[in-house]
Structure formats: C-alpha cells, structure tokens
Amino acid sequence: NAGVTQTPKFQVLKTGQSMTLQCAQDMNHEYMSWYRQDPGMGLRLIHYSVGAGITDQGEVPNGYNVSRSTTEDFPLRLLSAAPSQTSVYFCASRRTGFNYGYTFGSGTRLTVV
C-alpha cells in the first residue's frame, strides 16, 4: 500500500494562475479531506468528501474547488491563486467506522508569488 499520495511536493505559482493538487489513496477509504497549514498554525479544513460524488465545504473553502469522481482520487483545484493561499496542503483519508483514524499524505508546499 502506498497510503495517501500527494503530488506535487512543491509548487510555485504566479498570482492568478490556476492549478490542481492531486491526492490519491489506495486503501479504499470512503472519507477524504483537504487541509491547509499556514506557518506556525494548526490545520484548517478546506473541503471534505464522504464518498464518490459527495463533497462538502470545510472552514476555509473560498478559492478552492473539489470533486470526487472515484473513491481513490480527491483533487483540489485552485481557481486563481493568490499570495494568501501560500501554505502547506495536506490530504487525508479514512475508512468508515469509528475505530479508525485518518491517514495523512506528506503534503504539498505551495508558494504563490
């Protein structure tokens, strides 16, 4: 099992550019989430999904879109990058049931200039 794979690991964007952060998991987990972590801060929930075709907003959804066409993939799209979106982005997944925790990816470090 590869677990949760995030690509790219690093990215620099210019203001106004768009891009997609990729997240894939091979554990057949139903639940997936995207978080951002600003320097010295805790994680903030952007969007989450409880299964293929179902997504919902978290704490800080503005400027981001998600879709979940398959169980495995949960891409995060930045529509028009802004310097305020400079952050480390983490994707996480877990299976149904309360005896399991989330598995996190290693993160994508995004800088918007």
Add this chain to the structure above:
Amino acid sequence: DAKTTQPNSMESNEEEPVHLPCNHSTISGTDYIHWYRQLPSQGPEYVIHGLTSNVNNRMASLAIAEDRKSSTLILHRATLRDAAVYYCILSTSGTYKYIFGTGTRLKVLA
C-alpha cells in the same frame, strides 16, 4: 462544532511520563475525542481516540474525565522522537469532519 483548548507548549524529560491536557467543555454526548500528532515537516498521524472510557494502545493512553469535559493524552515514557505538536480534536458521531486547533508543542529534553 465543539471547541478544544490545549496549552501552547509543554516540556518533558526523556523517559518520563507526559500528560497532555485538553479541555472540551462544550462536548456533546456523541462527540468522539481524537488525538493526532505532527512531527516536524510531516503530516499529522493518528495517535488514539475514545468516547467515554479510557483507552490504551501501543502509542499512548487516553484518560477521559467522567463528565467528558476534559481529557488527557498520556505518553508513558517520552522519547526524543515524541517531540511534536499534539492535537486534540472532537468529531460528532456520524461525521468525519475534524477541526484542528493549534495544538500543544511538546519538547522532550535529553
């Protein structure tokens, strides 16, 4: 969403027990208590979770107050590798929407 309150930082000596507190006075009856930790430059990792009873696993123990308004994560023998930010999170039964706070930064002294 119910909130949690944790101290910003704590220190511990290596090989001594560590008790990390978390207050969650607005917890509801169906909220689970989760603990995650984040090592430097890594994504968070699951540590332990519980609902009402104390819980033990290979990593740690979770002690939950009888009124459930607070909980304590116990590391039985801290090692240098336990230096991390520890997050206490509440999640409502039936949802997996975790809201992270700012956590407690644990420093382990050799």
